[in-house]
Amino acid sequence: MSLLGLAGAALVVVSGILILGLPLVRRKSRPTFRNIPAFTRLRQAIGRVVEDGSRLHVSLGRGALTTPQSASALAGLSLLRRLADLTSASDKPPVATSGDATLSILSQDTLHSATRAAGQAAVDPTSARLTGVTPFSYAAGAMSVMHDENVSTNVLMGNFGLEAGLLTDAAERENAFTLTASDSLPAQAILYASGQEPLIGEELFAAGAYIDTGPLHTSSLVVQDVLRWLIIAAILAGAVLKLVGIL
Amino acid sequence: MIRGILPVVFAIAAGILVLAGYFIPLPFLTDLRTYLVDTAVILAAFALFVGIFNLLIVHWNKIHLKQKGMAYSVVLIISMVTTFLLGLVLGPQNVWVSNIFNYVQLPVEASLMALLAVTLTYASIRLLRRRLNLLSIVFIVTGLLMLLSTAPLPFLGNLFVINGVPLLSGYLRLFIAQVLAAGGARGILLGVALGTLTTGLRILFGADRPYGGK
Numbered sequence: 242m243s244l245l246g247l248a249g250a251a252l253v254v255v256s257g258i259l260i261l262g263l264p265l266v267r268r269k270s271r272p273t274f275r276n277i278p279a280f281t282r283l284r285q286a287i288g289r290v291v292e293d294g295s296r297l298h299v300s301l302g303r304g305a306l307t308t309p310q311s312a313s314a315l316a317g318l319s320l321l322r323r324l325a326d327l328t329s330a331s332d333k334p335p336v337a338t339s340g341d342a343t344l345s346i347l348s349q350d351t352l353h354s355a356t357r358a359a360g361q362a363a364v365d366p367t368s369a370r371l372t373g374v375t376p377f378s379y380a381a382g383a384m385s386v387m388h389d390e391n392v393s394t395n396v397l398m399g400n401f402g403l404e405a406g407l408l409t410d411a412a413e414r415e416n417a418f419t420l421t422a423s424d425s426l427p428a429q430a431i432l433y434a435s436g437q438e439p440l441i442g443e444e445l446f447a448a449g450a451y452i453d454t455g456p457l458h459t460s461s462l463v464v465q466d467v468l469r470w471l472i473i474a475a476i477l478a479g480a481v482l483k484l485v486g487i488l
Numbered sequence: 489m490i491r492g493i494l495p496v497v498f499a500i501a502a503g504i505l506v507l508a509g510y511f512i513p514l515p516f517l518t519d520l521r522t523y524l525v526d527t528a529v530i531l532a533a534f535a536l537f538v539g540i541f542n543l544l545i546v547h548w549n550k551i552h553l554k555q556k557g558m559a560y561s562v563v564l565i566i567s568m569v570t571t572f573l574l575g576l577v578l579g580p581q582n583v584w585v586s587n588i589f590n591y592v593q594l595p596v597e598a599s600l601m602a603l604l605a606v607t608l609t610y611a612s613i614r615l616l617r618r619r620l621n622l623l624s625i626v627f628i629v630t631g632l633l634m635l636l637s638t639a640p641l642p643f644l645g646n647l648f649v650i651n652g653v654p655l656l657s658g659y660l661r662l663f664i665a666q667v668l669a670a671g672g673a674r675g676i677l678l679g680v681a682l683g684t685l686t687t688g689l690r691i692l693f694g695a696d697r698p699y700g701g702k
Binding site: 242257260318319347410445469 | 546
């Protein structure tokens with residue numbers, strides 16, 4: 242194994258041990274995270290969805306599972322599951338849209354699991370939809386969901402491209418609450434300008450910890466913070482070593 | 489009971505084997521990793537059929553229940569079935585099938601792209617109304633500076649020239665794009681990479697199960 246491979250494997254193993262170990266060590270005390278207002282407003286919007294009988298729309302983007310962009314979609318699926326649990330008392334089930342077929346199947350399965358856990362009847366198979374397979378056909382399909390299905394809260398979380406601007410614009414026209422997050426840099430720029438509550442960078446992966454999805458979500462966020470500090474220390478050490486001429 | 493556990497066992501085992509195949513250079517593991525990834529790609533191709541069938545059902549239900557926007561659903565189903573049948577009978581390389589893509593799909597998507605330019609301009613104006621803070625101002629000013637420095641600007645472009653290099657399209661644009669923006673982008677990408685790592689590990693531990701749920 243090469244030195245780089247060894248370092249990569251060590252990073253994965255150490256992160257894994259920390260994610261599993263932290264909930265055991267810190268059973269009683271819950272770590273405190275900085276306040277992200279978008280998540281507070283999301284909780285309020287979820288409350289409104291349940292109260293007024295409107296619909297929650299979660300759009301998972303186009304990150305195919307066989308590509309490196311799948312992580313953002315998987316984070317979106319995890320959030321979908323939690324939001325489906327939170328809205329299980331609502332008259333209308335959440336609707337999930339995506340631009341990738343594997344994602345649409347997984348979102349259908351996620352909604353099905355949430356419905357089963359809530360002890361309700363079988364979920365409508367059309368609640369999870371593939372709205373299009375090209376960027377703009379996906380956006381056009383998701384826009385019609387926002388327009389036609391009494392959606393009051395939109396969560397756009399996953400891998401998007403420039404088409405994200407059309408989605409946020411459609412949500413704005415319907416006066417709906419919109420939380421947006423993407424792993425793609427161009428989409429983040431667009432969502433920052435046009436989204437109501439944009440999440441930047443790794444905040445996308447913090448959603449689970451902020452809406453109490455489970456102890457492993459909390460510990461994985463702590464691990465992200467630990468690793469970030471290690472990277473900062475490594476960058477600073479590298480800069481100092483370069484400055485003094487050792488590197 | 490077993491029905492619930494089996495998908496989790498398979499998913500975790502497949503995940504661990506693929507991950508091990510990347511780090512441990514054993515021919516057996518590398519072959520197994522390639523086989524598992526290839527199988528996933530084939531399954532994803534089948535998933536496309538399921539997804540398109542799902543899309544067909546959604547729009548069929550819309551027509552059947554006479555819901556809002558059913559006219560669009562009629563157009564979608566007719567277009568989808570026609571394109572599918574033409575592709576099946578004539579083959580994807582046929583000139584008629586190519587024409588459907590080149591003269592229908594492409595112009596429609598290009599017009600949506602054009603619409604996006606207007607949407608984003610409007611969104612930038614709205615940004616200051618919605619979130620008037622330092623970051624929003626920096627965002628708008630940076631965007632304007634980049635637009636100005638990239639545009640030809642026949643008379644203004646060479647107004648401030650230092651050592652033969654224009655200030656706006658030379659020094660300033662390069663400083664913003666290659667120093668400030670590149671630094672920020674790397675920071676964001678590092679954060680995304682860490683998030684990707686922990687998300688992958690949670691799936692590997694079976695804490696998140698989008699494939700059969702819990």
